[in-house]
Amino acid sequence: MRVVVASGKGGTGKTTLATALAQVAAETQAVRVLDCDVEAPNAALFLHPQWSSGAEVTRPVPRVDAERCTACGRCAEVCQFNALAVVAGAVLVFDELCHGCGRCTWICPEQAIHEEPLTVGQIEAGRTLEGIDLAQGLLRIGQPMGLPVLRALKHWPPTTASASVSASPLPWIEIRDAPPGASCPVVETLRGADAVVLVTEPTAFGLHDLRQVVGIVQELGLPAWVVINRDGIGEAPIDAYCAEQGLPIALRLPLERRLAEALARGQSLPEAAPEYRPAIRHLLERLRYEVGGS
Amino acid sequence: MKLALSMAGDTLDAAFDARFGRAPFFVLVDSESGEWTRLPNPALEADGGAGVRAAQFLAAQGAEVVVSGAYGPKAWTTLHAAGLRALLAPEGQNALIGRQLLDQFRAGTLREAEAASHDGHHGG
Numbered sequence: 001m002r003v004v005v006a007s008g009k010g011g012t013g014k015t016t017l018a019t020a021l022a023q024v025a026a027e028t029q030a031v032r033v034l035d036c037d038v039e040a041p042n043a044a045l046f047l048h049p050q051w052s053s054g055a056e057v058t059r060p061v062p063r064v065d066a067e068r069c070t071a072c073g074r075c076a077e078v079c080q081f082n083a084l085a086v087v088a089g090a091v092l093v094f095d096e097l098c099h100g101c102g103r104c105t106w107i108c109p110e111q112a113i114h115e116e117p118l119t120v121g122q123i124e125a126g127r128t129l130e131g132i133d134l135a136q137g138l139l140r141i142g143q144p145m146g147l148p149v150l151r152a153l154k155h156w157p158p159t160t161a162s163a164s165v166s167a168s169p170l171p172w173i174e175i176r177d178a179p180p181g182a183s184c185p186v187v188e189t190l191r192g193a194d195a196v197v198l199v200t201e202p203t204a205f206g207l208h209d210l211r212q213v214v215g216i217v218q219e220l221g222l223p224a225w226v227v228i229n230r231d232g233i234g235e236a237p238i239d240a241y242c243a244e245q246g247l248p249i250a251l252r253l254p255l256e257r258r259l260a261e262a263l264a265r266g267q268s269l270p271e272a273a274p275e276y277r278p279a280i281r282h283l284l285e286r287l288r289y290e291v292g293g294s
Numbered sequence: 295m296k297l298a299l300s301m302a303g304d305t306l307d308a309a310f311d312a313r314f315g316r317a318p319f320f321v322l323v324d325s326e327s328g329e330w331t332r333l334p335n336p337a338l339e340a341d342g343g344a345g346v347r348a349a350q351f352l353a354a355q356g357a358e359v360v361v362s363g364a365y366g367p368k369a370w371t372t373l374h375a376a377g378l379r380a381l382l383a384p385e386g387q388n389a390l391i392g393r394q395l396l397d398q399f400r401a402g403t404l405r406e407a408e409a410a411s412h413d414g415h416h417g418g
Contacts, residue, residue: 030306076350080340080341081341081342081343082337082340082343082344082346083343083346085346085347085349085372086350086377087349087350087352087353087372087375087376087377088353088375092346092371092372092375094343094346094368097342097368098344113398205379223387275347
Protein backbone atom coordinates (compact mmCIF):
# COMPACT_ATOMS: atom_id res chain seq x y z
CA MET A 1 0.00 0.00 0.00
CA ARG A 2 1.29 3.45 -0.97
CA VAL A 3 0.25 6.32 1.28
CA VAL A 4 0.97 10.01 0.64
CA VAL A 5 1.10 12.52 3.48
CA ALA A 6 0.28 15.96 2.02
CA SER A 7 -1.00 19.29 3.31
CA GLY A 8 -0.73 22.21 0.93
CA LYS A 9 0.44 24.66 3.57
CA GLY A 10 4.01 24.17 4.73
CA GLY A 11 4.75 23.59 8.40
CA THR A 12 1.51 21.82 9.24
CA GLY A 13 3.20 18.59 10.32
CA LYS A 14 3.57 16.41 7.21
CA THR A 15 6.95 15.07 8.19
CA THR A 16 5.94 14.69 11.83
CA LEU A 17 3.04 12.52 10.78
CA ALA A 18 4.80 10.65 7.96
CA THR A 19 7.66 9.60 10.25
CA ALA A 20 5.20 8.71 13.02
CA LEU A 21 3.25 6.47 10.64
CA ALA A 22 6.52 4.89 9.50
CA GLN A 23 7.79 4.12 13.01
CA VAL A 24 4.52 2.68 14.22
CA ALA A 25 4.03 0.67 11.01
CA ALA A 26 7.57 -0.72 11.34
CA GLU A 27 6.49 -2.65 14.45
CA THR A 28 4.56 -5.08 12.23
CA GLN A 29 5.28 -4.22 8.60
CA ALA A 30 8.08 -3.71 6.11
CA VAL A 31 8.22 0.06 5.64
CA ARG A 32 9.78 2.33 3.12
CA VAL A 33 9.65 6.10 3.32
CA LEU A 34 10.18 8.36 0.30
CA ASP A 35 10.96 11.94 1.23
CA CYS A 36 9.48 13.65 -1.83
CA ASP A 37 10.26 17.21 -0.73
CA VAL A 38 13.33 17.37 -2.97
CA GLU A 39 13.90 21.06 -2.27
CA ALA A 40 14.24 20.51 1.48
CA PRO A 41 14.06 16.85 2.55
CA ASN A 42 13.90 16.53 6.32
CA ALA A 43 12.41 13.15 7.25
CA ALA A 44 15.95 11.95 7.95
CA LEU A 45 16.12 14.42 10.86
CA PHE A 46 13.56 12.26 12.67
CA LEU A 47 14.38 8.80 11.31
CA HIS A 48 18.20 8.97 11.63
CA PRO A 49 19.07 6.46 8.88
CA GLN A 50 22.46 5.03 8.08
CA TRP A 51 22.95 6.22 4.49
CA SER A 52 24.26 3.37 2.36
CA SER A 53 23.54 4.02 -1.31
CA GLY A 54 22.60 6.69 -3.78
CA ALA A 55 22.68 7.82 -7.36
CA GLU A 56 22.94 10.98 -9.40
CA VAL A 57 19.83 12.15 -11.22
CA THR A 58 20.24 13.64 -14.66
CA ARG A 59 18.00 15.05 -17.32
CA PRO A 60 18.80 15.35 -21.02
CA VAL A 61 19.65 18.76 -22.47
CA PRO A 62 20.32 19.59 -26.15
CA ARG A 63 23.76 20.37 -27.51
CA VAL A 64 24.17 21.82 -31.00
CA ASP A 65 26.91 20.94 -33.46
CA ALA A 66 27.76 24.37 -34.89
CA GLU A 67 29.37 22.79 -37.97
CA ARG A 68 26.16 21.10 -39.05
CA CYS A 69 23.67 23.73 -37.86
CA THR A 70 22.23 25.97 -40.59
CA ALA A 71 20.37 28.19 -38.09
CA CYS A 72 17.07 27.29 -39.74
CA GLY A 73 15.27 27.94 -36.45
CA ARG A 74 13.08 24.81 -36.37
CA CYS A 75 14.40 23.79 -32.93
CA ALA A 76 13.42 27.13 -31.36
CA GLU A 77 10.03 27.04 -33.09
CA VAL A 78 9.05 23.67 -31.65
CA CYS A 79 10.36 24.30 -28.13
CA GLN A 80 7.37 24.80 -25.81
CA PHE A 81 9.59 26.25 -23.10
CA ASN A 82 11.64 28.79 -25.07
CA ALA A 83 14.81 26.97 -24.07
CA LEU A 84 16.37 27.62 -27.47
CA ALA A 85 16.77 30.83 -29.42
CA VAL A 86 18.21 31.16 -32.89
CA VAL A 87 19.70 34.60 -33.41
CA ALA A 88 22.51 35.93 -35.61
CA GLY A 89 23.06 32.54 -37.22
CA ALA A 90 23.61 30.59 -34.02
CA VAL A 91 21.56 28.61 -31.49
CA LEU A 92 21.48 29.65 -27.83
CA VAL A 93 20.49 26.91 -25.37
CA PHE A 94 19.14 27.75 -21.91
CA ASP A 95 19.47 24.56 -19.86
CA GLU A 96 17.40 25.90 -16.97
CA LEU A 97 14.36 26.30 -19.22
CA CYS A 98 14.70 22.88 -20.91
CA HIS A 99 12.29 20.14 -19.86
CA GLY A 100 14.20 17.45 -21.77
CA CYS A 101 11.31 16.57 -24.08
CA GLY A 102 13.60 15.89 -27.06
CA ARG A 103 11.53 17.73 -29.68
CA CYS A 104 14.42 19.89 -30.88
CA THR A 105 16.69 16.88 -31.30
CA TRP A 106 14.00 15.03 -33.19
CA ILE A 107 12.96 17.88 -35.51
CA CYS A 108 16.43 19.11 -36.52
CA PRO A 109 16.67 18.53 -40.31
CA GLU A 110 20.47 18.52 -40.17
CA GLN A 111 20.64 16.14 -37.19
CA ALA A 112 22.88 18.73 -35.61
CA ILE A 113 21.45 18.28 -32.10
CA HIS A 114 22.26 15.55 -29.62
CA GLU A 115 21.39 15.23 -25.95
CA GLU A 116 23.73 15.18 -23.02
CA PRO A 117 22.90 14.34 -19.40
CA LEU A 118 22.86 17.28 -16.99
CA THR A 119 23.09 16.42 -13.30
CA VAL A 120 20.16 18.01 -11.48
CA GLY A 121 20.18 16.23 -8.16
CA GLN A 122 20.72 13.00 -6.32
CA ILE A 123 19.02 10.17 -4.48
CA GLU A 124 20.28 9.08 -1.08
CA ALA A 125 19.06 5.90 0.55
CA GLY A 126 19.61 4.06 3.77
CA ARG A 127 18.03 2.16 6.62
CA THR A 128 17.10 3.06 10.17
CA LEU A 129 17.78 1.00 13.29
CA GLU A 130 14.17 -0.20 13.36
CA GLY A 131 14.51 -1.39 9.74
CA ILE A 132 12.76 1.42 7.87
CA ASP A 133 14.10 1.95 4.35
CA LEU A 134 14.37 5.68 3.70
CA ALA A 135 15.16 7.33 0.38
CA GLN A 136 15.28 11.05 -0.24
CA GLY A 137 15.67 13.16 -3.33
CA LEU A 138 17.87 16.23 -3.20
CA LEU A 139 17.61 18.86 -5.91
CA ARG A 140 20.92 20.50 -6.78
CA ILE A 141 21.10 24.13 -5.69
CA GLY A 142 20.30 26.44 -8.58
CA GLN A 143 18.25 23.87 -10.47
CA PRO A 144 14.70 25.14 -10.96
CA MET A 145 12.84 21.87 -11.59
CA GLY A 146 12.43 19.11 -9.03
CA LEU A 147 10.29 16.72 -11.06
CA PRO A 148 13.12 14.65 -12.61
CA VAL A 149 14.52 14.02 -9.12
CA LEU A 150 11.08 13.16 -7.78
CA ARG A 151 10.42 10.69 -10.61
CA ALA A 152 13.76 8.98 -10.05
CA LEU A 153 12.98 8.76 -6.33
CA LYS A 154 9.65 7.04 -6.99
CA HIS A 155 11.50 4.42 -9.03
CA TRP A 156 14.13 3.84 -6.34
CA PRO A 157 15.78 1.35 -6.08
CA PRO A 158 16.62 1.11 -9.78
CA THR A 159 16.67 -2.69 -9.84
CA THR A 160 14.13 -5.02 -8.29
CA ALA A 161 16.92 -7.40 -7.32
CA SER A 162 18.03 -5.20 -4.42
CA ALA A 163 16.49 -5.47 -1.01
CA SER A 164 13.26 -3.59 -1.60
CA VAL A 165 10.39 -3.76 0.84
CA SER A 166 8.11 -5.28 -1.76
CA ALA A 167 10.30 -8.41 -1.63
CA SER A 168 9.72 -8.75 2.13
CA PRO A 169 7.52 -11.56 3.44
CA LEU A 170 5.83 -9.00 5.75
CA PRO A 171 2.97 -6.83 4.51
CA TRP A 172 4.57 -3.65 3.20
CA ILE A 173 3.72 0.02 3.20
CA GLU A 174 5.30 2.90 1.31
CA ILE A 175 4.91 6.31 2.91
CA ARG A 176 5.58 9.36 0.74
CA ASP A 177 6.23 12.61 2.54
CA ALA A 178 4.92 15.18 0.02
CA PRO A 179 6.39 18.61 -0.64
CA PRO A 180 4.34 21.62 0.45
CA GLY A 181 2.17 23.44 -2.06
CA ALA A 182 -0.41 22.27 -4.55
CA SER A 183 1.46 22.22 -7.85
CA CYS A 184 3.25 19.72 -10.10
CA PRO A 185 5.54 18.12 -7.47
CA VAL A 186 2.54 17.38 -5.24
CA VAL A 187 0.59 15.91 -8.17
CA GLU A 188 3.59 13.74 -9.09
CA THR A 189 3.91 12.57 -5.47
CA LEU A 190 0.22 11.59 -5.45
CA ARG A 191 0.34 9.79 -8.78
CA GLY A 192 0.32 6.03 -8.27
CA ALA A 193 -0.64 6.24 -4.59
CA ASP A 194 -3.44 4.22 -2.97
CA ALA A 195 -4.44 6.57 -0.16
CA VAL A 196 -3.78 10.09 1.09
CA VAL A 197 -3.46 11.48 4.59
CA LEU A 198 -4.03 15.24 4.61
CA VAL A 199 -2.46 17.08 7.50
CA THR A 200 -3.94 20.47 8.25
CA GLU A 201 -4.26 23.02 11.02
CA PRO A 202 -7.35 24.99 11.99
CA THR A 203 -6.14 28.31 10.59
CA ALA A 204 -7.32 30.25 7.55
CA PHE A 205 -4.13 29.27 5.69
CA GLY A 206 -4.48 25.64 6.70
CA LEU A 207 -8.05 25.45 5.43
CA HIS A 208 -7.32 27.37 2.23
CA ASP A 209 -4.49 25.05 1.25
CA LEU A 210 -6.40 21.96 2.37
CA ARG A 211 -9.11 22.88 -0.14
CA GLN A 212 -6.52 23.13 -2.91
CA VAL A 213 -5.00 19.73 -2.20
CA VAL A 214 -8.44 18.12 -1.77
CA GLY A 215 -9.23 19.40 -5.28
CA ILE A 216 -6.21 17.51 -6.66
CA VAL A 217 -6.93 14.38 -4.63
CA GLN A 218 -10.53 14.30 -5.86
CA GLU A 219 -9.40 14.81 -9.45
CA LEU A 220 -7.10 11.81 -9.06
CA GLY A 221 -9.88 9.80 -7.40
CA LEU A 222 -7.87 8.90 -4.30
CA PRO A 223 -9.39 8.09 -0.90
CA ALA A 224 -8.28 10.58 1.75
CA TRP A 225 -8.27 11.02 5.53
CA VAL A 226 -7.67 14.24 7.43
CA VAL A 227 -5.42 14.76 10.44
CA ILE A 228 -5.86 18.03 12.32
CA ASN A 229 -2.60 19.12 13.87
CA ARG A 230 -2.37 21.84 16.52
CA ASP A 231 -6.04 21.26 17.11
CA GLY A 232 -7.56 24.21 18.95
CA ILE A 233 -5.18 26.96 17.79
CA GLY A 234 -7.60 28.65 15.41
CA GLU A 235 -11.20 29.13 14.44
CA ALA A 236 -11.11 27.90 10.85
CA PRO A 237 -14.08 25.58 10.25
CA ILE A 238 -12.10 22.46 9.25
CA ASP A 239 -14.73 20.13 10.72
CA ALA A 240 -17.54 21.70 8.73
CA TYR A 241 -15.50 21.62 5.53
CA CYS A 242 -14.57 17.95 6.01
CA ALA A 243 -18.20 17.03 6.72
CA GLU A 244 -19.30 18.85 3.57
CA GLN A 245 -16.67 17.02 1.48
CA GLY A 246 -17.26 13.65 3.12
CA LEU A 247 -13.68 13.55 4.40
CA PRO A 248 -13.20 11.53 7.59
CA ILE A 249 -11.15 13.19 10.33
CA ALA A 250 -8.90 10.39 11.48
CA LEU A 251 -6.78 12.02 14.17
CA ARG A 252 -6.48 15.24 16.16
CA LEU A 253 -3.21 16.33 17.70
CA PRO A 254 -3.42 19.28 20.09
CA LEU A 255 -0.66 21.88 20.30
CA GLU A 256 1.60 20.94 23.19
CA ARG A 257 4.77 22.72 24.15
CA ARG A 258 6.53 19.49 25.20
CA LEU A 259 5.91 18.03 21.69
CA ALA A 260 7.24 21.13 19.96
CA GLU A 261 10.36 20.97 22.13
CA ALA A 262 10.90 17.26 21.48
CA LEU A 263 10.46 17.66 17.70
CA ALA A 264 12.91 20.56 17.72
CA ARG A 265 15.43 18.20 19.33
CA GLY A 266 14.96 15.66 16.50
CA GLN A 267 12.71 13.28 18.38
CA SER A 268 9.82 11.76 16.47
CA LEU A 269 6.21 12.01 17.62
CA PRO A 270 5.95 8.36 18.83
CA GLU A 271 9.22 8.73 20.72
CA ALA A 272 8.19 11.98 22.37
CA ALA A 273 4.58 10.98 23.03
CA PRO A 274 4.14 7.19 23.14
CA GLU A 275 0.51 7.71 24.18
CA TYR A 276 -0.27 8.60 20.56
CA ARG A 277 0.94 5.22 19.28
CA PRO A 278 -2.46 3.49 19.58
CA ALA A 279 -4.21 6.29 17.67
CA ILE A 280 -1.55 6.22 14.93
CA ARG A 281 -1.82 2.43 14.73
CA HIS A 282 -5.57 2.77 14.48
CA LEU A 283 -5.16 5.16 11.53
CA LEU A 284 -2.82 2.70 9.78
CA GLU A 285 -5.29 -0.13 10.32
CA ARG A 286 -8.11 1.98 8.99
CA LEU A 287 -6.12 2.75 5.84
CA ARG A 288 -5.30 -0.89 5.35
CA TYR A 289 -8.83 -2.04 6.03
CA GLU A 290 -10.52 0.52 3.81
CA VAL A 291 -8.01 0.67 0.94
CA GLY A 292 -6.98 -2.95 1.00
CA GLY A 293 -3.85 -4.17 -0.70
CA SER A 294 -1.08 -6.01 1.04
CA MET B 295 17.30 53.01 -36.48
CA LYS B 296 14.50 50.60 -35.78
CA LEU B 297 13.45 50.95 -32.19
CA ALA B 298 11.25 48.44 -30.29
CA LEU B 299 9.41 49.84 -27.25
CA SER B 300 7.73 47.54 -24.69
CA MET B 301 4.21 48.88 -24.36
CA ALA B 302 0.98 48.44 -22.42
CA GLY B 303 -1.05 49.54 -25.46
CA ASP B 304 -0.67 49.18 -29.20
CA THR B 305 0.03 52.73 -30.41
CA LEU B 306 2.99 55.07 -30.07
CA ASP B 307 0.85 57.29 -27.80
CA ALA B 308 -0.09 54.42 -25.48
CA ALA B 309 1.49 53.83 -22.08
CA PHE B 310 4.93 52.30 -21.80
CA ASP B 311 5.24 48.91 -19.98
CA ALA B 312 8.44 48.45 -18.00
CA ARG B 313 8.33 44.65 -18.32
CA PHE B 314 10.20 43.28 -21.30
CA GLY B 315 9.05 39.66 -21.77
CA ARG B 316 5.52 40.23 -20.46
CA ALA B 317 4.60 43.54 -22.10
CA PRO B 318 1.37 43.04 -24.08
CA PHE B 319 2.73 44.88 -27.14
CA PHE B 320 5.83 46.17 -28.80
CA VAL B 321 5.74 49.25 -30.97
CA LEU B 322 8.41 49.14 -33.66
CA VAL B 323 9.28 52.68 -34.68
CA ASP B 324 11.68 54.14 -37.21
CA SER B 325 13.62 56.78 -35.27
CA GLU B 326 14.22 58.94 -38.36
CA SER B 327 10.80 58.95 -40.02
CA GLY B 328 8.69 58.33 -36.90
CA GLU B 329 6.71 55.64 -38.74
CA TRP B 330 5.60 52.83 -36.47
CA THR B 331 3.88 49.45 -36.45
CA ARG B 332 2.26 47.50 -33.64
CA LEU B 333 3.47 44.02 -32.72
CA PRO B 334 1.52 41.88 -30.23
CA ASN B 335 4.05 40.17 -27.95
CA PRO B 336 4.05 36.44 -28.83
CA ALA B 337 5.69 35.65 -25.46
CA LEU B 338 2.85 37.11 -23.38
CA GLU B 339 1.35 33.72 -22.49
CA ALA B 340 4.61 31.75 -22.42
CA ASP B 341 4.98 29.31 -19.51
CA GLY B 342 8.58 30.35 -19.16
CA GLY B 343 11.36 31.92 -21.17
CA ALA B 344 9.19 34.89 -22.15
CA GLY B 345 12.23 37.15 -22.38
CA VAL B 346 14.05 34.70 -24.68
CA ARG B 347 11.06 34.45 -26.96
CA ALA B 348 10.43 38.19 -27.08
CA ALA B 349 14.09 38.94 -27.80
CA GLN B 350 14.21 36.40 -30.61
CA PHE B 351 10.97 37.77 -32.03
CA LEU B 352 12.21 41.37 -32.06
CA ALA B 353 15.48 40.32 -33.73
CA ALA B 354 13.47 38.56 -36.44
CA GLN B 355 11.33 41.72 -36.89
CA GLY B 356 14.44 43.70 -37.68
CA ALA B 357 14.63 45.73 -34.47
CA GLU B 358 18.07 47.19 -33.78
CA VAL B 359 17.43 48.79 -30.41
CA VAL B 360 15.06 47.81 -27.58
CA VAL B 361 13.73 50.16 -24.90
CA SER B 362 12.23 48.57 -21.78
CA GLY B 363 12.32 48.92 -18.02
CA ALA B 364 14.35 45.84 -17.08
CA TYR B 365 15.99 42.80 -18.65
CA GLY B 366 16.38 39.34 -17.15
CA PRO B 367 19.60 37.39 -17.68
CA LYS B 368 18.30 35.17 -20.48
CA ALA B 369 16.57 38.03 -22.30
CA TRP B 370 19.71 40.13 -22.07
CA THR B 371 21.91 37.27 -23.32
CA THR B 372 19.61 36.68 -26.29
CA LEU B 373 19.45 40.37 -27.21
CA HIS B 374 23.21 40.67 -26.87
CA ALA B 375 23.83 37.57 -29.04
CA ALA B 376 21.44 38.94 -31.64
CA GLY B 377 23.37 42.22 -31.73
CA LEU B 378 20.52 44.36 -30.40
CA ARG B 379 21.16 47.27 -28.08
CA ALA B 380 19.15 47.12 -24.83
CA LEU B 381 18.24 50.55 -23.46
CA LEU B 382 16.55 51.37 -20.15
CA ALA B 383 13.69 53.79 -19.77
CA PRO B 384 14.26 56.25 -16.92
CA GLU B 385 13.04 54.96 -13.57
CA GLY B 386 10.52 56.67 -11.37
CA GLN B 387 8.69 58.42 -14.18
CA ASN B 388 5.16 57.18 -14.13
CA ALA B 389 2.82 57.25 -17.08
CA LEU B 390 5.49 57.52 -19.77
CA ILE B 391 4.09 57.14 -23.25
CA GLY B 392 5.88 55.66 -26.26
CA ARG B 393 6.36 59.00 -28.02
CA GLN B 394 8.25 60.43 -25.03
CA LEU B 395 10.66 57.50 -25.13
CA LEU B 396 11.20 58.05 -28.84
CA ASP B 397 12.03 61.70 -28.08
CA GLN B 398 14.43 60.66 -25.32
CA PHE B 399 16.11 58.21 -27.67
CA ARG B 400 16.52 60.92 -30.29
CA ALA B 401 17.96 63.21 -27.63
CA GLY B 402 20.41 60.45 -26.64
CA THR B 403 19.42 60.40 -22.98
CA LEU B 404 18.46 56.73 -22.62
CA ARG B 405 20.91 54.64 -20.63
CA GLU B 406 22.36 51.37 -21.99
CA ALA B 407 21.68 48.15 -19.99
CA GLU B 408 25.23 46.81 -19.53
CA ALA B 409 23.98 43.52 -18.04
CA ALA B 410 20.81 41.88 -16.84
CA SER B 411 18.79 44.15 -14.54
CA HIS B 412 17.54 41.35 -12.29
CA ASP B 413 17.93 37.63 -11.59
CA GLY B 414 14.99 36.59 -13.71
CA HIS B 415 11.60 35.18 -12.95
CA HIS B 416 10.72 31.56 -12.61
CA GLY B 417 7.90 30.07 -14.66
CA GLY B 418 4.69 31.90 -15.40
